[in-house]
Amino acid sequence: MAxxxxxxxxxxIWALLITLFxxxxxxxEFMIPTFFGTKKFREKKLQSSVSKFLIKNSRVELDCSYTNAN
Incomplete structure (x- = not known):
């Protein structure tokens, strides 16, 4: 035994530090961004669906005429 x-x-010790580094x-650089990539994709999909919902609602509000309410 040595x-x-x-x-x-x-x-x-140096070899261990270099290996751990x-x-x-x-x-x-490679593993963590893959997990955050799925989160970004999910947030992007949610934001796009929310924006589509808001656009549809704004069209409904634009179609209604509030000037002749009196």
């Missing part, structure tokens, strides 16, 4: 000396420990960098 003994851990100072010459072995420091390169192991690349792992988290790849996770943040």
């Amino acid at each position: 003994q851990f000396e100072v010459l072995i420990v420091f390169p192991l 690349f792992h988290y960098k790849l996770s943040i």
Whole structure:
């Protein structure tokens, strides 16, 4: 069994830090945006349906004549 000396420990720590850096960098750049992409798509679909609803209601209000209400 190998003994851990100072010459072995420091390169192991650096290798671990570099590996963790690349792992988290790849996770943040590739995995997390995929989850937020679905959320953006859902919000976009909801906003478009709400805007269509508002446009239909504004057409109804424009069709009604309020000037002859007296």
